[in-house]
Amino acid sequence: MDAIGRENLQFKEVSIPQPQRGEVLVKVAAVSLNYRDKMVIESGRGLPLIFPFTPGSDLSGKVIELGEKTTRFDPGDHVISTFTPDWIDGIRPGNARTPSYKTLGGYYPGVLAEYVVLPEEWLVKAPATLNHAEASTLPCAGLTAWFALVERGRLHAGETVLIEGTGGVALFGIQIAKAHGAQVIVSTSADKIERAKALGADHCIDRKEEDLVEAVYRITNDRGADQILEVVGGPHLDKAVQIAAVGGHIHQIGALEGFDAAFSVMPLLLKDVTIHGIGTGSRRALEEMVRAVDLAGLKPVIDTRYALADLPAALDQLDLGAFGKIVVEVD
Numbered sequence: 001m002d003a004i005g006r007e008n009l010q011f012k013e014v015s016i017p018q019p020q021r022g023e024v025l026v027k028v029a030a031v032s033l034n035y036r037d038k039m040v041i042e043s044g045r046g047l048p049l050i051f052p053f054t055p056g057s058d059l060s061g062k063v064i065e066l067g068e069k070t071t072r073f074d075p076g077d078h079v080i081s082t083f084t085p086d087w088i089d090g091i092r093p094g095n096a097r098t099p100s101y102k103t104l105g106g107y108y109p110g111v112l113a114e115y116v117v118l119p120e121e122w123l124v125k126a127p128a129t130l131n132h133a134e135a136s137t138l139p140c141a142g143l144t145a146w147f148a149l150v151e152r153g154r155l156h157a158g159e160t161v162l163i164e165g166t167g168g169v170a171l172f173g174i175q176i177a178k179a180h181g182a183q184v185i186v187s188t189s190a191d192k193i194e195r196a197k198a199l200g201a202d203h204c205i206d207r208k209e210e211d212l213v214e215a216v217y218r219i220t221n222d223r224g225a226d227q228i229l230e231v232v233g234g235p236h237l238d239k240a241v242q243i244a245a246v247g248g249h250i251h252q253i254g255a256l257e258g259f260d261a262a263f264s265v266m267p268l269l270l271k272d273v274t275i276h277g278i279g280t281g282s283r284r285a286l287e288e289m290v291r292a293v294d295l296a297g298l299k300p301v302i303d304t305r306y307a308l309a310d311l312p313a314a315l316d317q318l319d320l321g322a323f324g325k326i327v328v329e330v331d
Helices: 035-046 138-152 168-179 190-199 212-219 234-243 265-270 283-296 308-320
Strands: 023-033 058-066 078-081 115-119 123-125 160-164 183-188 203-206 225-230 244-252 274-277 302-307 325-329
Touching: 023 035, 023 138, 023 308, 035 308, 058 115, 058 138, 078 138, 123 283, 138 168, 138 225, 138 244, 138 283, 160 168, 168 183, 168 190, 168 225, 168 283, 183 190, 183 212, 190 203, 203 212, 212 234, 225 234, 234 244, 234 265, 302 308, 308 325
Parallel strands: 160 183, 160 225, 183 203, 225 244, 244 274, 302 325
Antiparallel strands: 023 058, 023 115, 023 325, 058 078, 078 123
């Protein structure tokens, strides 16, 4: 794209890039979409985009060629991208005044292309048990759920996890929680309840018919939820604080209802609740998740697959409330 706006999306034929020192050439096989990709294309989100700009952040593909001094991969390796390339381990880069949000398909050029050259440090080996479309869903949605529940929440067997919705992060959350022996409660629409149960949800709440707070109290005998994947944001955070168990964890992942939150402080204090801001995770955490995917047999849920030529339709699908991920197949 040469400017911000859906009308400026176009396919361009360019030379295949050549990897330089420390870089690898990747033949892209699949790119999973996040709602953020649509926002970047349509509004730029205030990011310092350099045009022409390629959107998209989450790829799966095959290493074709290595630059000099490249040691992490061999030609033929199947790899996935890291969403926040500079975050290798530990706490993420940035400081209090200027938090870092340097991601692929935003601060850095994206991956919706047939070939991309990336620093080898920005990639990890893909799970052996997943195909390219499935593997492409891990860098953002998969890692976000993993980082929240496992890294920050220290999830363990017997806990109760409340998951809001049935998007990409939510469905990974169900599988990760069940793999750790947790009880899973899902809040969703009536038409998606049976599919959520088939994926492992122990209880489902029809968000249009039941009061979320009272429903969780009923299911847990007033104990509440030990872990909450909170994707709504805004005033809805107050409900999460009410729902949280004593010593519980709220993982703020999304902000569908706005970035300005309001909640009662007293239950937060009395219940010793921890609120975590989750912005994906580190490369080290992604590598650990890849190992868990292979060992536990986790299978990403793909709602719809599109060819690269049908990218506009794939972006439209993001508005329709998918059950799982939307994937653009390039290869």
